[in-house]
Amino acid sequence: MGRVRTLVAAVNDVCLAGGVEWVADDARIGIARAAHCESLAPERLESLRANLVLTDVTVPDISGFDVARRVESRAGAASVVTFSFYDSRAARLEGLAASADGFAPKSQTAGRRFRF
Numbered sequence: 001m002g003r004v005r006t007l008v009a010a011v012n013d014v015c016l017a018g019g020v021e022w023v024a025d026d027a028r029i030g031i032a033r034a035a036h037c038e039s040l041a042p043e044r045l046e047s048l049r050a051n052l053v054l055t056d057v058t059v060p061d062i063s064g065f066d067v068a069r070r071v072e073s074r075a076g077a078a079s080v081v082t083f084s085f086y087d088s089r090a091a092r093l094e095g096l097a098a099s100a101d102g103f104a105p106k107s108q109t110a111g112r113r114f115r116f
Contacts, residue, residue: 003030010056065098072099
């Protein structure tokens, strides 16, 4: 099996670096693109052929939940994992309602290895 082509989308450099670091040391994952603006994520999926989208939910122009909905509505959709500073039941439930495949609080992504 080839490496999982991953798109990481986050609100700023710190969050973007954290998302990339979270998955980068896993040999199964290849970072296809890292983007600051989450509204770019759905439009870039086709050209990148991403298998996995890691998306920050707290972005000014579009929420990561909306990104999850857009991604999941496409044929052959990539898997979506949302991440947020807010580790709440409401954030997890909203992610599930948006068809995200997983949720991770940012506090658990820093310096930790990604797990499928």
